[in-house]
Amino acid sequence: MTELKKYKISVENLAIGYKSTVVAKQINFSLESGELCAMVGANGVGKSTLLRTLGNLQPNLSGTMTIDEKNLTSYTSLELAQKLSLVLTEQPASKNLTVEELIALGRQPYTNWIGTLTKKDKSQIEESLSTFLLNDLRYRKCHELSDGQLQRVLIARAMAQDTPIIVLDEPTTHLDLFHKVQILKLLQQLAHEKRKTIVFTTHEIDLAIQLCDKILILDGAENPFGEPCQLIEQKCFERLFPSEMVHFDAKTGSFKIKK
Numbered sequence: 001m002t003e004l005k006k007y008k009i010s011v012e013n014l015a016i017g018y019k020s021t022v023v024a025k026q027i028n029f030s031l032e033s034g035e036l037c038a039m040v041g042a043n044g045v046g047k048s049t050l051l052r053t054l055g056n057l058q059p060n061l062s063g064t065m066t067i068d069e070k071n072l073t074s075y076t077s078l079e080l081a082q083k084l085s086l087v088l089t090e091q092p093a094s095k096n097l098t099v100e101e102l103i104a105l106g107r108q109p110y111t112n113w114i115g116t117l118t119k120k121d122k123s124q125i126e127e128s129l130s131t132f133l134l135n136d137l138r139y140r141k142c143h144e145l146s147d148g149q150l151q152r153v154l155i156a157r158a159m160a161q162d163t164p165i166i167v168l169d170e171p172t173t174h175l176d177l178f179h180k181v182q183i184l185k186l187l188q189q190l191a192h193e194k195r196k197t198i199v200f201t202t203h204e205i206d207l208a209i210q211l212c213d214k215i216l217i218l219d220g221a222e223n224p225f226g227e228p229c230q231l232i233e234q235k236c237f238e239r240l241f242p243s244e245m246v247h248f249d250a251k252t253g254s255f256k257i258k259k
């Protein structure tokens, strides 16, 4: 008898958008614990809208989304905050806090109403600081950090929140190649070593192909999902951009400019 796979998060026939405007439809994917997944696609195709829908910040138009086989919309806010953490690009309100204070905020779903930190909260904060190489920056104000350092702090806060699922909107924007790779490798480590399910949007398709276990391609039509090598074999990346400008080189797993 074959055992049914237990998916951490599963999305079936999902349509997303705003009121009467459908931004994307027929979105299907399922992820297990320990998987790192990128969502890629052209500007405006609906990546951020999908992340906001998964974070329950906006309603879906149709279809189902489940976490641990329970409908995502039937979780209370507190229950969802213990299942899924969301890392969005712009979070200026918290920039006056120190690195340590901002990471401590990740413990909010577990602390009492005055926010007293227990031994477990403190050890989770310490672990997040050291995993994301932030020990030397712990007393620095967040507005004094570089983009790459701030991005590490925001992900460390999600790690402190200690949810099985972490969802991030473009965690590598504004970063140089070294820091893009550093962030993605830290996410990969978090997924593989701590068995987190991590989903992020990105325009770095070549890096995602090298580092991710799964990729969802939002192409405005079939939205293929699978392992990077399967998607390359099925020529799914070729359809992503107009072919007169760029073409996908399956040998190197990257896009080349048409001369």
Ligand SMILES: Nc1ncnc2c1ncn2[C@@H]1O[C@H](COP(=O)(O)OP(=O)(O)OP(=O)(O)O)[C@@H](O)[C@H]1O
Residues within 6 Å of the ligand: 018, 023, 041, 042, 043, 044, 045, 046, 047, 048, 049, 050
């Ligand atoms: N609040 C909103 N109300 C109505 N339409 C919106 C709203 N926010 C975004 N949109 C539209 O939804 C579509 C998808 O936008 P979204 O930001 O999800 O795309 P994206 O794939 O993340 O793009 P990018 O790669 O440029 O970040 C766009 O056409 C956008 O104009």
